[in-house]
Amino acid sequence: MKQPLHPALIAFSVVVFFFLVAPLVIILGAAVSDTTFLTFPPQGFSTRWFVKIFEMSAFRRTIVTSLEIAFLATGLALLFGLPAAYALNRYRVQLPSWLSTMYVLPILVPEIVLGFSLLKTVAVGADMPVFATLVAGHTLIVLPYAVRVISASLSSFDFSMEEAAISLGSPPLKTFFTVVLPNVRSAVIAAFILAFITSINDVSVSLFLTGPGVSTLPIQILAHVEQFFDPVIASVSVLLMVLTVGVMAVVELTLGLTFLAK
């Protein structure tokens, strides 16, 4: 039984969809334009601006830096977030209820404020190297995703399973890996991806923490736009999009995107 769709609903959907997709189409068009300035619709067709990205050492360097930071920050966030999510659920009764809220704070605090305070305390205050500061900052902003996503999955986990395993002779730590982890595996993957994408695309925190010689891709894009107005900026944006879509595609193929919507 399929209900016929109201024409207004169809029209509205098309408009929304158009506004969502149009900017992406424009960027994509501008990226392949055979001109030396940003223009849409594209004049001619060329892939030279994509080649140009990799010819410019600043972009090459920041792409690598962004990936390094994203992997490290996401890894660290999972390393801290997984045990935290476990403890928050396993000992929910014993722990104060505000504790789980603490782990969402980095999302609630405006990122600009977070970036600034990290600059004051970690970068300037503790005099940490720029790269380490960036990793620390990104770990902080992606930690909430790790904790929340894994927590959501653990909240329906029946901890008597863990006790069953222990009663059958499995030591507690081993039980975590053989019984708990396999049952929250997809949440861990989802948390990884959400955190990774958040880190790769972050501007506000990175803006404060980048320093001489070390920058991330979004910051480099900003810096480039300030000085030039060539299609490189469009092609690098396309690259960032492809990276994000690529990660999402991996999720879609392994778990299904509906999983993230849960």
Next chain:
Amino acid sequence: MTQPLTIDRLSAHYGKVQVLEDFSLKIAAGELVSLLGASGCGKTTTLRLIAGFLEPTGGTIRLGEQDLTRLPAHRRNIGLVFQNYALFPHLTVAENVGFGLKQRGVALPEREARVTEMLGRVELTDLGDRLPAALSGGQRQRVALARALVIEPPLLMFDEPLSNLDAKLRVGMRAEIRQMQRANGTTSVFVTHDQEEAFSISDRVAIMQAGRIMQFDTPETLYSRPANAFVARFVGFENLIEMRVVARKGDLVEAEAAGGALLTLSQADFGAIPDAFVLGARPEGLVVAGPDAPGIPATLGLRSYLGRAYQYLCDSPAGPLTAQGPLGAAQEAGSAARLQPVAAQCCILAPEA
């Protein structure tokens, strides 16, 4: 193989709240003992202390010669069956059952043989490759039972294992558990809040309240000779009437209830009757008779139909009572009557301090 469990002066606290106090219990080898009580009585706490999921603040737990009190849970070698089955959803039925053997380093060929044998015993031979999600509630509980039994533990514990099953299945599973336990002769602790379940499955039952054992006896003794008012109420002695002996004639004792009603009781039915005592009577243990017969004078109130008899809420000088009368003679509310005790459905208790 099978061993006695000795719990000596165990106490436990949640924070500052004492949930178990000076708790002692001796379970003979091969015996099945139920811990019976309402939620919050400490029965599950006791089970978790024995399993090692909680640490006692005092006392000892011994299984045979071994002191379990400070042993980590995973080294206690106790088979546990949980209320919600607690099967591992990411493992097949056979892998679930083989889990404990794997922890013990049993080689694969032997492991498979023992798992197959155990699945045969719980009649799940063909379901070894399924995931738990594909099983019914009864099948899941059988997998849980197989998983606990296959490690051949000296002690088996059940935490309300039947309360998630429907009524019919529950009675069937109960018999299966009992047969399996008898066949293996494994010492067992069974936690439940269901009196019928506890009485039907156990050698002995410990009725618990507020972290203490109120009475520990065979179901038969608990049912007919409760040791105190709490247990008496628990097993259905709804009427508790305080009485005082006024005359003794051989085995016969004449006693007076509050309000002056006189009853004659025989020590041949009850054993020695002390001078002050409480008469416990089930509703069917107080029979409605005519207003001129001997017995406790009462005014009949609300009548309800039970199928085999009528039950009356009554008002008497000794307080509100519940009695039963024959189907042939329905009485109207407000009529005067006498209530006569039936010895087989009554008990004698010491007065409460």
